[in-house]
Amino acid sequence: MVWKSLRTAVIATVLFTVLTGVIYPLAITGLAQVFFPWRANGSLIHVNGKTLGSELIGQPFTAPGYFWSRQSATSPFPYNAASSGATNEGPLNPSLADGARKRIHDLREVDSLNLSSIPVDLVTASASGLDPHISVAAALYQAPRVARARGISLQKINELVARETEGRTFGILGENRVNVLLLNAALDAEPSQSKGN
């Protein structure tokens, strides 16, 4: 009895491995590469023959003339898309508040006039460490700094933020947000500017 079961178990293992490990992934790959080729290869944005990055993967920004992304805890450097990760810090872990304090210091150092309270997504790290978005409030908070650094009017910057804002799906799912990479790329495409560092 046991031998019969073992024999069938071996047949089953082989059969199911072929089905779920070969046929199913190949079929879904075919489907993906035919109907969603851009998505299937990582949503890479190409501008003027240069690959800018992936629309879905965030990048780090530190210059005052760019909008900054959220904090990232990927190791060994931020926004390492080969090693996603979070801080794993509990709310009462002192290093969580320390990280936030340092971030607040950095934000205020490049924008010492702006003393309004900082939207919390700018001082916290995302779960994946690769979050491409910030909240609209976080973008508007940074707008005066970017405008000054680039010599573009604040109104123009705010218009850009509004244009790059992605709304909630069906008006209800998700959060209003701005893709930082796309917004910064749009900034770079703006004419007549003095790019600040």
Place this chain on the structure above:
Amino acid sequence: MFLNTWFLPFALLAVTTLIAFPLSRYLAWIMEGKYRVPRFLSWFEKKLDSGPQNWKQYTAALLIFCTLLFAFGFLVLVLQPWMPLNPDGKWMLAPSTIFHSAISFMTNTNLQHYSGDQHLSNFSQIFFILSNMFLSAAVGFCALTAIIRAFRGEKFVGNFFVDMWRVVVYMFVPASFLIGIIFLQQGVPMTFESFAHVSTLESPATQQTIVVGPVAAVEPIKMLGTNGGGFFGMNSAHPFENPTALSNFFNTMAMMLFPFMLVLMYGRMLGRLRHAVVVFIVMILLMAGTIVWSIYFDTLKPNPGFTGDPVARTYDVPSASAPGGKRTVTVPAVAGLPVDQHLGNLEGKEMRFGTSAGATYAAVTVDVTCGAVNSEHDSLNPIAAISPMVGMWLNCVFGGKGVGMINMLLYVIIGIFVAGMMVGRTPEYLGRKIGAREVKLALLALLIHPIMILGPTGLFAATDWGMKAVSNPGPHGFSQMVYQFSSASANNGSAFDGLGVTYGLANNPSPAPEAIPWDIAAGLVMLFSRFLPIVAPIAMAAYLGAKKSAPFGLGTLRDDGATFGLLLLGTILIIGALLFLPIAALGPLAEHLGPIPFGG
């Protein structure tokens, strides 16, 4: 704000319930074998049909198959360096991690002591992760089916391999395909390439290596099979696994779908749909409870790490050396940080899903023992983190594929037994008398869970194994250990990821110091907590089913009314609280109450 917070969880509950009712009929129809399929499919089916099996033969076949699955998974991981689809020549995982991972995926736990994006090649992702996800989920499903047939008094409870075929081929593969198309459309990659290299916008000299792979094949069954093992380290929080708020909706729904349907399938196959609906309502109440709890304390409250404490607090602590036996300790006032927290606790959350999505997902993923995460559970507000822990401790709020309903049956049997004792009547379930043997088997299956959580947690908390692995100070460190063993024992797979359990590849020069004991202990916990609660209930169902069915009488406790529902709810809550309140108090509750000095 109100609507944005609460729409997502309640839409999920409603939509999944609406889909589950009609589709559970399909599940029952397939498992009863009433379908006809094209000849090439029935040819395979005949090859797998090793004849009708009684409960012992069925269980033996199940165990043999799982052993084989373990061996195969182990082999694939060991051979990783020499297999194709490994362009950067990843070495093999550490041996203890291979042991842990092979058990983890074979038992449908998917607790990961490695990080997919760093440590696995696409070959391992497909032949280890993907096949295990289909098969381990189907095993639990089959176990439930065998129990149903045994309850019906059938001597032969079906054929395990045919059941596996039905579940995998007629349910999981087509369902994964459908969900996969939605994920693809939303932006999940699907390629056999491993990376894309780009230079970043701000400093073109800096390269960003973007890991891609066959994600859209893994993602659907990861959710549908309540597996939860991410392709990437950060699981469903990673933008490639879960790119939009809409994909997040389907992601969450996919993991709820089969657990919801299986409860109803149980009722349909036994011809007791009303009874199943009562159980369903109890489960959905518990699930709504855990969701509301985590949203209320995590989304609608700020992260206490940033708010500070406006007033200084003083405590009197007993102290032998101080005069009067008491010493006064002052915790000074702390200034809050200048941040606007009206969106709730955003540490370890992604912007695109919406503010309540992380808390919702955290509760659902443990209730259905999926274990995928779309936020970092370590960074949940302390008291909100009770919600995922409770989900794992109860382990019957819909629960994993098949086994959740099996766990619920244990509570049903024990609840009826206790109620029968209290009113002085013979306890009966499905018209059959519950005897001492059935209760013993049910208790065995039920108690293995707390033993496997509390025992190892105590051991690790008392030794360097635990204390050197925790990454957060104070009670949160203890919570990390509790969470790890709860997750292992519930076959869940989510984690407080800060815990140092990752050895990495076998040639890693600086692994986490205590990774090996964690690998072995968690591996063994998963093994016992998976198979005892499958084997013992099958035996219980077989013994019960073999008894003579008594006619329904005036003295019979009805199992399809509100009284029964309340009895069941009470049994679950009382047993759960008795078993787990003490460690809840030592971990998350102590953390929530803040730094209270204990004696000194």
